[in-house]
Amino acid sequence: MQGIHRTRQIIGHGIRTAAIILALGIAVPFSAIGIGYGVQLSQETKAGPSGPEGPRGPKGEQGPTGPRGVTGNDASPAEVPKFPVTPPVTWKVARNYVIFNSQPALIGGKTYSVHVGHNYATSTQDTYDDAFCYAMTEVRGITAKLELSHKSSANEPPKPEFDQSATAIGLTKADLAALRGKCSYFS
Numbered sequence: 001m002q003g004i005h006r007t008r009q010i011i012g013h014g015i016r017t018a019a020i021i022l023a024l025g026i027a028v029p030f031s032a033i034g035i036g037y038g039v040q041l042s043q044e045t046k047a048g049p050s051g052p053e054g055p056r057g058p059k060g061e062q063g064p065t066g067p068r069g070v071t072g073n074d075a076s077p078a079e080v081p082k083f084p085v086t087p088p089v090t091w092k093v094a095r096n097y098v099i100f101n102s103q104p105a106l107i108g109g110k111t112y113s114v115h116v117g118h119n120y121a122t123s124t125q126d127t128y129d130d131a132f133c134y135a136m137t138e139v140r141g142i143t144a145k146l147e148l149s150h151k152s153s154a155n156e157p158p159k160p161e162f163d164q165s166a167t168a169i170g171l172t173k174a175d176l177a178a179l180r181g182k183c184s185y186f187s
Contacts, residue, residue, distance in 0.1 A: 097123055105135070105182045108175045112137045114148070114182040127154040133183035139169055146171075148180050158183060 097120040105112045112135040118128035131151040137144055146169060147161035158180070166176050 095123075096121055099128075099186075101184055101186075103182060103184065105179060107178050108171065110137060110170075112146075112179060112182075114179060114184075116183050116185055118186055128186060129153070131158075131185050133158070133180070133185070135179050135182075137169065144169055146179075148176075149183055151185060154186070158185060 099118045099120070101116045101118075103114055105114050114133065114135045116131060116133045118131045120128050130153060133148045133150070135146045135148055137146070144165065146165055147163045149158040149160050151158050160180060171179070
């Protein structure tokens with residue numbers, strides 16, 4: 001009998017805990033909404049119902065002006081200091097263009113996807129600024145990227161990258177050279 005009683009106590013304790021968590025889960029968002037609404041009301045009270053300019057008429061006209069003028073200070077409207085208006089910033093969108101050339105390669109019984117990227121500063125260039133080559137393969141369910149070579153300019157021969165992950169993938173020097181041979185740079 002004690003086992004059943006103990007089980008009922010545990011279940012009752014779990015239900016109470018769940019009810020408290022549920023009540024807090026509902027109370028906290030409502031509290032946050034109430035605090036936000038209170039902050040909004042306090043800001044409207046400080047600045048007035050229509051902002052710092054004062055009340056507006058039905059068509060956006062300024063309300064009556066008193067001895068202090070439209071701006072709310074003792075200066076006449078003509079004496080109100082003018083703040084400099086900065087011109088709008090014209091943003092230049094930075095673009096560079098990369099043209100990829102990809103091909104599959106079967107090296108050492110494993111399939112690789114060899115990608116060559118050619119970087120152009122503008123879309124009207126005839127020759128690329130620099131280029132790079134890498135291979136992608138799957139190793140134990142994970143896609144691995146292996147840097148192969150790069151070119152600093154179109155007129156330069158490719159420089160090999162010495163990626164230490166080549167040995168972890170299981171590539172020999174001959175396999176790595178064969179992969180580099182698949183990098184088809186534009187001439």
